[in-house]
Amino acid sequence: MAFGVPIVLIIAVAFFVWLFSYIIPIGLWVSAWAAGVRIGITTLVGMRLRRVPPNYIVAPLIKSFKAGIDLAINNLEAHYLAGGNVDRVVDALIAAERAEIDLSFERAAAIDLAGRDVLEAVQMSVNPKVIQTPIVTAVAMDGIQVQATARVTVRANIERLVGGAGEETVLARVGEGIVTTVGSADAHTRVLENPDSISRTVLDKGLDSGTAFEILSIDIADVDVGKNIGAQLQTDQAEADKEIAQAKAEERRAMAIAEEQEMKAQVQRMRSKVVEAEAEVPLAMAQALKEGKLGVMDYLNFQNIQADTDMRESISGKDQDKQSRNPKNVD
Structure with missing residues (x-):
């Protein structure tokens, strides 16, 4: 215990010294007074209590004082609390002062808070x-x-x-x-x-x-x-016209095929009706013979006429085939 008490005291004293130097930045206060900037200890302590790093305010303030620009410490602190970059704004003011550009602190702070790089803007005003x-x-x-x-x-x-x-x-x-x-x-x-x-x-x-x-x-x-x-537009237009013409031609061809199929169907229906009619002829003749409306001689004459007609049609068909095979023999 004899050795424990002095160690505790040393630790306590070291902690209080560190806390005192943190709350009251003596070194920063000395630097400001050495640069000619009059700032009170209570102001630095107030910055600590408001969670404003004193170095972020005092260093730009010293820089502006040396450049001949009079700035209020409250304005710098307010700009930092608003989320601005105090050091960047002060550098822009110094650059504008050297380039003889009329730029106030309020305007520079507004530009910085708007999200633009105020120092780069000043440099761009000098160097396009x-x-x-x-x-x-x-x-x-x-x-x-x-x-x-x-x-x-x-x-x-x-x-x-x-x-x-x-x-x-x-x-x-x-x-x-x-x-x-x-x-x-x-x-x-x-x-x-x-x-x-x-x-x-x-x-x-x-x-x-x-x-x-x-x-x-x-x-x-x-x-x-x-x-x-x-x-290119003319070529595309010509290609489009070609496709339209092809589509219309295809449509007309399809319609012609449909009409041809319809005509074939009509011919087939007519042939069917003829076959049906021919099938009814023997029945009608038989009925006529049965009823006595048609005699046997009349039926034989009808058969002779039919055979004569078939013979003539066959002879006519053979002649047409010969002419088609030998077109030179035709007068």
Whole structure:
């Protein structure tokens, strides 16, 4: 126990020293006073109690003081509590001050809270950025496809960063302008001969309206000739007409076959009726003989006439066969 009490006291003293140095960041307070920033110990303790890391506030405050920018510590703390990046905002203010760009802390904080990189925006205001459109495909009035790629030089507009459209909108508008300009050309050769006409026409449309950027220039990087859309459409139309004509011809053929089948059916029905009628003749003659309406001599005469008719039909059939086999013998 004699050795346990001093150890406990040492641990307790070390814990209280650590707790005191954590709650009251003496080193950070000394650094601020050494830099000329007057900040009270109670303010640093209040940051700890509000769960605001003092280093996230004091370090940017020292940086802004050395750059000659007067910022209130309450504004920095409020921006951190709102979820903003205090260090990034201070760097943007310093860069704007050096570039003589009018940027207030409230505007920078609003841009940062809006989800945009305020420092990158300031840098883009000084050094414009070049963005390239994907391949834009358009068709001239002569039916020839034209593929163009443009490079758009933009500069960030600080005043429109909050609520302004981004790069995607600028690229979409430029692509739409290229399609409209190429589509209004009489021939694709005019576009190939004078590609800067596209950039002039698109630039005059004011495509940066409502965006967070200011378009400085639009340069056509590449122009290529694509497919002959007009000829392809004509070919497709001819193929469609061909298929329609074939379908109609097939329909007419089917109708002709159906009519032929119907006629054959009618002929067959007529033959059936003839056979039925021929079958009734002997019965009728027998009935006539039985009733005495037809004599035996009349029946024999009928048989002779029938045999004579059959003989003539057979002779006539043989003559026709000979003529068909020997057409030269026909006078």
